[in-house]
Amino acid sequence: MAEESLQVEVNEKTRPKWMLPAIIAAALVLIAVLAAGVVMVLSDDDEASVEQDQVDLTTQVTIGDALYVSLPRPFLFNLPSDKRSYLVQINVQIQVRGIEAQDLVKKHIPLVEDSLLSTFSSADAAKLQSREGKNELRSLALTNVQSILSGVTGKPLVEKILFTGFVMQ
Incomplete structure (x- = not known):
């Protein structure tokens, strides 16, 4: 039994060493893509709100209203x-x-x-x-x-x- 548990431990240690950095890199890329998407969505809303503000300014009360x-x-x-x-x-x-x-x-x-x-x-x-x-x-x-x-x-x-x-x- 002692040999089997040793062998199991050896199998765990034989995982490729590049797997953990690859997972971390993939997670960072995913976070970067999500952040870029959020920035793009928010910047589109800002442009839309600026356009809306310009429309609101032109439709504000005029002197004869x-x-x-x-x-x-x-x-x-x-x-x-x-x-x-x-x-x-x-x-x-x-x-x-x-x-x-x-x-x-x-x-x-x-x-x-x-x-x-x-x-x-x-x-x-x-x-x-x-x-x-x-x-x-x-x-x-x-x-x-x-x-x-x-x-x-x-x-x-x-x-x-x-x-x-x-x-x-």
């Missing part, structure tokens, strides 16, 4: 009528043209909110129950906001007043 200014809080007020009092909540967004107009409206939001609240709270509850009454209130609000902003900035700035939420209870 419609932009929207969302007022931070909904308007909540009571409207008295003959029979009862109504609680009204209106969410408003303002449409402007261009970044400069958007920045100016954002700067003067307290004035805009004051003008809108005065306009809304003086509305007639019976009229607000119809679509025509809401449209009339919207156009009156637009006129008032434009006149307030014209007095401050010299330009009306606002194109539309949009009701994005309207609840009357």
Whole structure:
């Protein structure tokens, strides 16, 4: 038995000595190929993202694009009528043209909110129950906001007043 185990050990030692370096070299080549593939894929993505960034830059907002200014809080007020009092909540967004107009409206939001609240709270509850009454209130609000902003900035700035939420209870 001792001879057999010796012979087994001798057989293990008789493996070619070049086998281990060949396996290591093959592994290194495989790693190099994988690394090159990853670099190529990532560089293609970088080129694609650069092209996408260039497209994004050309499609950014131009001076005449419609932009929207969302007022931070909904308007909540009571409207008295003959029979009862109504609680009204209106969410408003303002449409402007261009970044400069958007920045100016954002700067003067307290004035805009004051003008809108005065306009809304003086509305007639019976009229607000119809679509025509809401449209009339919207156009009156637009006129008032434009006149307030014209007095401050010299330009009306606002194109539309949009009701994005309207609840009357």
